Amino acid sequence: DQQVKQNSPSLSVQEGRISILNCDYTNSMFDYFLWYKKYPAEGPTFLISISSIKDKNEDGRFTVFLNKSAKHLSLHIVPSQPGDSAVYFCAASANSGGSNYKLTFGKGTLLTVNP
């Protein structure tokens, strides 16, 4: 049973436009959410995170939105750049109840930004 779902395996956008990557979760105990970016042959690198007490977090071109009632989060990249082309993973953790802060990952979305 997949607790973190990224239903779009791929997304293609034009340079300069907005990229919106979506993520849904089922475990209501999750209270911390992260986005990771992964280039081929490299490890995932942290991009941005959000705590469940917030509904928005912004860092430069990257904004993460959290809708707790819908159990949905999204990553907005504006403007998109060719260097943003990578696989993006959504991850979640439950920092209570003996979960030991394990990260649960979605399957990833391959973003391609076309020049």
Added chain:
Amino acid sequence: NAGVTQTPKFRILKIGQSMTLQCTQDMNHNYMYWYRQDPGMGLKLIYYSVGAGITDKGEVPNGYNVSRSTTEDFPLRLELAAPSQTSVYFCATKGRPDRPTYSMNTEAFFGQGTRLTVV
């Protein structure tokens, strides 16, 4: 400051062979994790450790063993390699911030990965 270092980067094993994937961190992080990533899939947790001397199973522990004798090292052992263990393996660490009211709402740092093929 190297961060999280994994060795080797690539390895080909024959069925039934054994090997150890090494992971070393210099960030003094308490938490360490081993994940595997199969094509088209997310990262699945194999084993994790909350500190030296403490380890526990993740989602997919079968066929693997770990140990955590020091804060820095968290090796992953494959005893009898099988084709189903062909994957990319990532080690990750997570810290405990040094502040009065600590929170583990921090990111995990990943190594570069070990690509393992079992033939």
